[in-house]
Amino acid sequence: EELCTSLKGVIAEPAGSPITPETIVVQSRSMQDWLSMELARRTGITANLSYPFPHTLIEQAYQSIEGIDSEDKWPGQGQLLWNLLEKIRSDLQNPEYKCIAEYLAGDEQGTRGYQLAQNIAGLFDKYSHFRPQMALEWDQDPKGEWQAKLWNSIISAAGITHPAIMAGRIKKALETGTIDLDKLPRRISLFGIPSLSPLYLDIFGMLSEHIEVHLFLLSPCREYWADIADLVQRKKVARQQQQNGE
Numbered sequence: 636e637e638l639c640t641s642l643k644g645v646i647a648e649p650a651g652s653p654i655t656p657e658t659i660v661v662q663s664r665s666m667q668d669w670l671s672m673e674l675a676r677r678t679g680i681t682a683n684l685s686y687p688f689p690h691t692l693i694e695q696a697y698q699s700i701e702g703i704d705s706e707d708k709w710p711g712q713g714q715l716l717w718n719l720l721e722k723i724r725s726d727l728q729n730p731e732y733k734c735i736a737e738y739l740a741g742d743e744q745g746t747r748g749y750q751l752a753q754n755i756a757g758l759f760d761k762y763s764h765f766r767p768q769m770a771l772e773w774d775q776d777p778k779g780e781w782q783a784k785l786w787n788s789i790i791s792a793a794g795i796t797h798p799a800i801m802a803g804r805i806k807k808a809l810e811t812g813t814i815d816l817d818k819l820p821r822r823i824s825l826f827g828i829p830s831l832s833p834l835y836l837d838i839f840g841m842l843s844e845h846i847e848v849h850l851f852l853l854s855p856c857r858e859y860w861a862d863i864a865d866l867v868q869r870k871k872v873a874r875q876q877q878q879n880g881e
Contacts, residue, residue, distance in 0.1 A: 638851040639673050642824060645849055650822035656685040658820035660692055662828045670826065685820075689835055690798075692823065696842060697801040699818040700808040707796050709763065715756035718789050723748055731784050759786060764832040767799030774800075802838050809841055822847035 646657050661667050667686040675681035687695070694708050710718075724745075727736045739748050762770050770786070777787035790797060808814035823846065825831075825839065839848055864872070 636673070638827060638853065639670065639677070642670075642826060642849075642851055643674060643677055645822075645824060650820075650847055654683070655821065656683050658685045658687065658692070658823050660689055660823060660825045660828065661686050662688065666827055689825075689828065689831060693798065693801060693805075693835060693838055696805055696814070696819060696838065697796075699815045700804060701813045701815065703804075709797055709801070710795065712756045712760040715759055715789070716752050718793075719755050719759075719785070720749060720752040722785070722789055723752055726788075732781055734781060755782075755785070758782075759790070762786070763797040763799060764834055767802065767834050770797055770799045798834055802834055805838055806841055809845060816845055819846055822849070824849045824851060826851045828852070 642659070646659075649655070650657075659667075659670065661670065664686075670686075671681045671684065674684075690709070690711075697703060698705055698707070723732070723735060723739070726732060727739065735751070738751065742748055773783045773786045774791040777783040777791070789795075805814070819842070823839070823842070825848070831839075842848055
């Protein structure tokens with residue numbers, strides 16, 4: 636509720652034209668529903684608000700770059716699942732995927748194949764957001780384990796643009812002025828999002844140099860506290876110090 640009070644104060648003054656939607660980035664539709672009702676309760680009306688998810692706004696920024704096709708986007712976990720399932724089924728004889736073939740031996744119903752593709756799709760989606768440097772390295776040189784080779788054949792060889800590539804292109808476009816800022820909101824408010832990948836934080840940081848970006852986050856204090864050890868960690872360190880005679 637404290638965050639809502641702060642947000643209400645920010646959006647009270649339009650960032651641009653009064654008819655331009657106010658952009659509030661949320662991580663769930665339940666948060667959108669609660670926030671809409673709470674703002675309506677406090678102000679008497681809620682209208683002309685846009686509630687994109689973080690990835691939607693990142694794609695919007697990417698597609699605001701000159702020359703970028705509107706269909707050029709990260710397919711997400713759902714589409715990756717079916718691409719992976721097709722690849723796994725058609726390429727089991729490839730020696731590079733011997734471990735997959737052994738795992739799927741006797742899978743007559745295809746259940747394990749589907750579950751495996753689903754799990755790999757989830758991992759690849761996470762890699763694209765939380766291991767961007769590794770994803771870029773796999774694009775260029777898929778040596779090593781089967782995951783790198785599978786990534787390269789499904790994503791890199793198909794020319795799919797993943798978030799790590801998007802981030803690099805957005806940064807370059809902002810530096811060179813080849814991004815149409817008029818296609819982006821004048822103001823972005825990230826509301827109540829408990830966590831974002833470092834990649835997304837970097838992109839929002841870059842955007843904040845050109846448009847308004849507000850963060851509405853719950854925090855117990857103004858100082859940085861994420862590296863404070865919890866009780867379990869402190870006890871573990873204390874035991875180790877006692878064992879070492881410190």
